[in-house]
Amino acid sequence: MNVLYLLADDMRADLGSYGLPVFTPNIDALAESSLLFDYAYSQISVCSPSRQSFLTSLRPDKNKIWNFLDHNPKESMTTPRHFRDNGFLTLGLGKTYHEDWGAWHADLNWNTTSPGLPYYPYQNNRCPITSHARESGGQCILEDEKIYDYRLRLKTIEYLKHAGKLAKDTENPTPFFIMAGFRDPHAPWAAPQRFYDMYDEELIDIPPMEAQTLGNGTPRIAWSKELNILVPPYGKAFHYSYDKPLPGWVSRNQRRAYYASVSYVDEHIGAIVKSLKKEGLYNSTIIVFHSDHGYALGEHGYWEKKSNFDMTIRVPLLMHVPGVTDVEGYVGKTKSIFELVDVLPTLSGLLGLPPLLDTDGMNLAEVVHLGGATDNSPSIERKVAYHQFPACNTRSFNHTRTQCNKVPAKDFNFMGYSIRSKRWRYTVWYRWIGNILSSDWDGDFADELYDHKGDDSTDFDKWENINVSAQNPEVCIRLRSKIESFFRNREQDWIAAST
Numbered sequence: 225m226n227v228l229y230l231l232a233d234d235m236r237a238d239l240g241s242y243g244l245p246v247f248t249p250n251i252d253a254l255a256e257s258s259l260l261f262d263y264a265y266s267q268i269s270v271c272s273p274s275r276q277s278f279l280t281s282l283r284p285d286k287n288k289i290w291n292f293l294d295h296n297p298k299e300s301m302t303t304p305r306h307f308r309d310n311g312f313l314t315l316g317l318g319k320t321y322h323e324d325w326g327a328w329h330a331d332l333n334w335n336t337t338s339p340g341l342p343y344y345p346y347q348n349n350r351c352p353i354t355s356h357a358r359e360s361g362g363q364c365i366l367e368d369e370k371i372y373d374y375r376l377r378l379k380t381i382e383y384l385k386h387a388g389k390l391a392k393d394t395e396n397p398t399p400f401f402i403m404a405g406f407r408d409p410h411a412p413w414a415a416p417q418r419f420y421d422m423y424d425e426e427l428i429d430i431p432p433m434e435a436q437t438l439g440n441g442t443p444r445i446a447w448s449k450e451l452n453i454l455v456p457p458y459g460k461a462f463h464y465s466y467d468k469p470l471p472g473w474v475s476r477n478q479r480r481a482y483y484a485s486v487s488y489v490d491e492h493i494g495a496i497v498k499s500l501k502k503e504g505l506y507n508s509t510i511i512v513f514h515s516d517h518g519y520a521l522g523e524h525g526y527w528e529k530k531s532n533f534d535m536t537i538r539v540p541l542l543m544h545v546p547g548v549t550d551v552e553g554y555v556g557k558t559k560s561i562f563e564l565v566d567v568l569p570t571l572s573g574l575l576g577l578p579p580l581l582d583t584d585g586m587n588l589a590e591v592v593h594l595g596g597a598t599d600n601s602p603s604i605e606r607k608v609a610y611h612q613f614p615a616c617n618t619r620s621f622n623h624t625r626t627q628c629n630k631v632p633a634k635d636f637n638f639m640g641y642s643i644r645s646k647r648w649r650y651t652v653w654y655r656w657i658g659n660i661l662s663s664d665w666d667g668d669f670a671d672e673l674y675d676h677k678g679d680d681s682t683d684f685d686k687w688e689n690i691n692v693s694a695q696n697p698e699v700c701i702r703l704r705s706k707i708e709s710f711f712r713n714r715e716q717d718w719i720a721a722s723t
Contacts, residue, residue: 250494
């Protein structure tokens with residue numbers, strides 16, 4: 225059995241297969257023969273630390289990887305290295321890791337020499353000058369050939385054909401592990417005009433007014449201004465804040481651009497899966513697709529990632545396993561909680577590879593085998609998911625913050641820890657003690673509690689608009705205790721009591 229691992233950048237679970245309005249027919253078609261996870265979560269909602277986490281199955285706290293300055297030791301076991309060490313031909317393309325244009329310690333992780341192929345690094349798109357687009361925001365309408373993800377799509381198909389020949393060798397077949405990381409839908413949102421034309425801007429829904437500002441009772445430390453809102457041809461950034469949302473027409477314009485780039489990624493996935501079928505490899509290849517974290521599109525007045533809000537933490541995730549998820553009667557949607565640190569041990573378990581010696585993730589292969597049927601109860605599963613995000617350049621819990629990408633960990637001001645069960649999301653912010661790189665667990669704190677009762681994962685606007693911590697002190701005490709046990713005392717909480 226082979227593995228094709230497809231990764232998106234900044235893509236939230238706003239897909240057709242989740243009952244949401246973005247046009248993603250190819251992902252939806254793949255989901256029909258896969259297991260789709262309604263409750264899949266990243267461990268930190270920013271590119272580099274998230275990838276350092278799920279590609280090693282180590283939480284950010286394990287090696288103190290919370291920014292763009294620090295990285296796991298190069299000898300760490302990684303997803304591609306685990307497969308390479310177990311006889312797979314491992315080929316890497318695009319934005320897998322954030323570092324070194326994806327080629328972080330490439331020779332240690334991938335087969336970069338014959339019979340392998342060189343790592344194919346990612347690139348930034350060169351947007352039209354008139355768009356005023358940049359990495360921190362904007363729109364980027366280009367022809368296919370000028371967009372990196374289109375070139376990645378062609379190169380991935382090329383690498384698939386090469387690996388497929390070795391996998392189908394009748395005398396000495398070699399299974400492959402191919403990972404391709406798309407650049408979209410990271411800003412600036414790159415796609416040809418035909419994808420922008422899919423969406424009538426006037427018909428795009430935006431959150432109701434009560435969901436466009438920071439929630440009632442939510443401490444301001446929960447909010448930071450991350451995305452530059454740029455609308456061509458103006459070339460200026462539109463101002464917004466935690467209490468001042470964007471004009472409706474600007475929000476719709478930004479959503480249209482984001483949706484266009486998501487639909488463009490969908491087309492690439494469709495082309496790659498079509499090639500897999502053409503090469504006769506579809507029925508012998510596990511396909512994994514997810515994003516590095518989620519994204520906010522104006523909910524709570526927030527744009528971009530880098531927060532503890534649910535929509536920036538939750539990710540789309542599907543696993544297509546031939547002979548398992550495509551059999552008649554299989555229920556291909558599950559409400560089992562899944563964390564991205566679980567991808568590596570779960571893939572390893574599905575393929576019967578030796579278990580990893582050092583991992584923070586769980587082997588949830590049984591969840592995949594059982595699917596989403598309500599009468600199936602796996603012997604081991606997650607009841608909660610954990611997340612964290614640091615705060616910088618802020619004086620108190622009631623001041624807005626900035627992200628900490630290029631701030632040394634010793635200079636953080638606060639750390640926010642979050643726990644998500646089916647019913648609740650609870651986040652607590654503690655002061656940071658820089659000389660020991662730890663939170664002041666016994667000091668003062670600010671907390672947020674959001675009730676997700678009735679949340680079926682098809683609505684980003686309805687939830688986390690009211691902080692109900694004051695009305696539910698006993699819930700806060702219980703969940704704060706679980707956070708402290710998990711992050712401070714390092715107590716694993718794999719099969720947690722119902723929360």
